[in-house]
Amino acid sequence: MLRIFVITFLFSSTFLLTNIANAQTLEKRIDSLINLSQHTVDTDSSSSWADEALAASEAINYTSGIVNSILVKITNLVNEAKCDEALKYIIQNENLIRESKLDDKISFMMVLKSNCYSYLNFFEKSEECLKEGKKFAKKIVDKNIRNYELGRFFRISAAIKQLNPKTSNDLETILDYHQKSAKLFSSVEKDGLLNTGVIISENSIGETFLKMKQEDSAKLHFEKALQHAIKYNTKKFVDQSYAGIANVHYKKDNLDSALFYLESALSIAKKNRNKLHLGEIYRLLSTVHLKKGNRTKSLEYLEKYTKSADNLLTSNKNAVRVSADLLLLENEKKYNFARNQYIIAVAAVVFLLIITLFLITRILRKHKRVVNSNFEQQQELHGRLKKLQVPEQAEKIDDSVLDNLLNLAFSNDPRFLGVFTELQPNFVNKLIEKAPQLTASELTLSAYLRLGLTTKEIARYTKSSVRAVESRKYRLRKKLDIPSFEDINIWMIN
Template sequence: MIQKFLLLFLFTFLHNICFSQQEKQITKTDSLLNLSDNYINVDYKKSLQYAEEALIIAKKENNSNNKVRVYYYAAKSLVFFRQFEKASQYIEKGLQEKALKNDNLLKANYYTLQASYYSRMSLFEQQFNNLRKALTLLKSKKDIESQILTSNIYTYFADYYTELQDYKLANIYSDKSISIIEKIPINKYLSTKKIYKNKAFIYFYKSWIYLEQKNPHLAYPFIVKAYNQAVLEKIDYMALFNEIYGDYYYQTNDYKKAINFYLKAVDNKIKFGQNHANIDTKIADTYKKIGNSNNEIYYLKRAEDRRKIDQKEYNKIIRNELNRIVVKKNIEKKESYNKITIITLAFCILLIVLILRIRIVRKRKRGIIIEREKEIEELQQKVTDTFSELNELAKENSPHFWGRFQEIHPYFVQKLLKINPNLKTSELTLCAYIYLGFSNKEIAEYTFKAIRTIENNRYNLRKKINLNSTEDLTVWLRKYIDETS
């Protein structure tokens, strides 16, 4: 009897110790995730650090509920730091966790984060599709977090349409977002986790749309709301809010205030390890307006130097990520043995054949050039190769086209930005297509866009570079680029 009692006591004692340790582990994971959440928009390095500490514990526990939350927090910080490869891996791992199957809210969070990742990668169609999937998951949900996330998604749709310069739809989605977020009581909004809080950025995007339309007075109330909301939420990453104030004062010709806010934005971006070449360009343009040529030249040079570095890094990141995405898709499609697999494999084979063919042609041409020992023919052949290569990349709508074009025409972007520093990458890419002699129909075909869209983009581009309606854009562009090279 005594032996049985002792065994029972020992079993109970050991069980309580194990249970207590497990409870402490779970509590520690939750505590680390709370710390990670607290540092969002305050110190993303610390947010990432706490998330990765929590991940170590979650993996040891093999607790799916914890792992799926940890992967999300870590990926969110990694996207901010442009560490796309690791961020994508965490997103994919999170989406595969069993705990996500019955949690539509967290799954919608994942799709929204993945949409942000796709946006940073300039994969806008994938961004759009992910936002639609997230919105579908939230349709029947009425809790505060779901309402806030729905509001955030509408803002991301507004951002998507602003990039397309469809300001009508951008305003519609932005207004939907604001309508939802302003119906939520402020005390309930502030009680949610920081991963949901986006109210300041919702106002920011609305003001940005108006400024893109050159309506600074309509933008101003939302700029004020955005800034005040950011202060209320104790957001430390204030670069966007300072920059939008700078844009407002620039458009209202108060250039000294514009410079002041732009400089604040730059300081904040440096603090958070973000590039600021675009703001440097704005500062240079503002100094030009007030006749300060020394500062104008300084900031133009700094912007150009930074842009070259950023562009090189960006091209490398995009190239690696797109290759990784293609490889991942190929693996998935090989396993499913469906029609998409055949198309993907055919594409990969075609790509390999094309690369090999280009290499063979280059070797053959180099051999002919060496054999004939004619420098003129060598130069002509190189020009032909690069022109053909660019044409092929353009026709394939290849992600390598823009980077390769800038390697061949290193002063192209610099010269166009001298005319208008606010030209977007999409507009500069359109200039490249026009420079190469493609028609509107061909550009539409290669980029999978409507001819009408290309015509509108072309019209907007003419306005931005102040080109007379009587001048031919293609002729002017070639003359301007070639004569000043």
């Protein structure tokens, strides 16, 4: 029997350990797929790997893998300027990401959501998302990840100001936000973390310096972005760096250098499929070729730019319409949630009021019963006390004296025994004659028993337990030598 148990235990343990090892191996493979999808410049490959990672994560219920895969897919949609689709996908998966309790992932989701709203010109909603997301970013324990997420918030804050017509000329503030963002991204020192944030921020600083007509400073930051791209072995967002450097060369009339960098930027932007970047590169290529005197090439790129701009405009109009519907739907959900919360709160208050009224009514009824019971008991004891007096004395005793005695008994007042002795001197003297060793508390107990109080009543008035009163009665019975078959209450009365 023992041998069978040992074999079964070993088999079960081996099976369990094998499953754990397989799950861990699969999780590592999923993490590798996600890492590949984050590093690649090819959007199709990135989305394909993210889909594969998502399916594998769902099969083994790997929360981190599911959330990361979804965020990669959303990021790809944002990078392709498909903000309406990205927003739809965020809203579909928002509850799932929030339920993961992963602060860095929730924070990143809110950054992407804010980015979409700002791109679609819903600036107030964008800032609202940033404000909420920042709370999650500040809760992140890992300093590197926390700084990375906070860097994103400064970057998106700058983007909101850039896109908003009311604040787009405030270049000093925009530059300050981008510099703070770059500083936070640069402080991150963690192996395996793809720091594309610092590349984007350096590009954004370069673009801001270009608008401020500080070409040398702009070029310095575009080159910094390229250095970071080489460091992290990625070509993501490098098209912006090349386009920025090309713009600097164009402004300095270095047209051949400008064309070289623009063609490099175009090659990468096509792989990234970022319509916004492609349009800007086509526009710059058209401008440079026109300045070089190549009208044919200039018109060719101008036509591509116009087509790209028209497509982008149509896409943006549709995206804004869809996003407005999504925003209305989201606001309606919030309103319904708030209304339901209000109804629940009102119902809870009404329920509590009903319960309170019920309890008060019950307490009042109980109090009334106790008062009536006490009054009846007092009247009964009143009559019993008068019967215990000799006829001549009973006539002389005032009712107020009896009431006072009973009140002293009910409140367990030490003066009770003295007043009782005055009214029943013969009874007390006989007890002392029979058992001189009786204590004051035992004489008080005897007085209670003579009044006909039950064990429970004595326990209530003396704030003792029933068992304690029964023990005291037993000791009193022994001292007074009362037979066990005789009722001690009747003995005291007689």
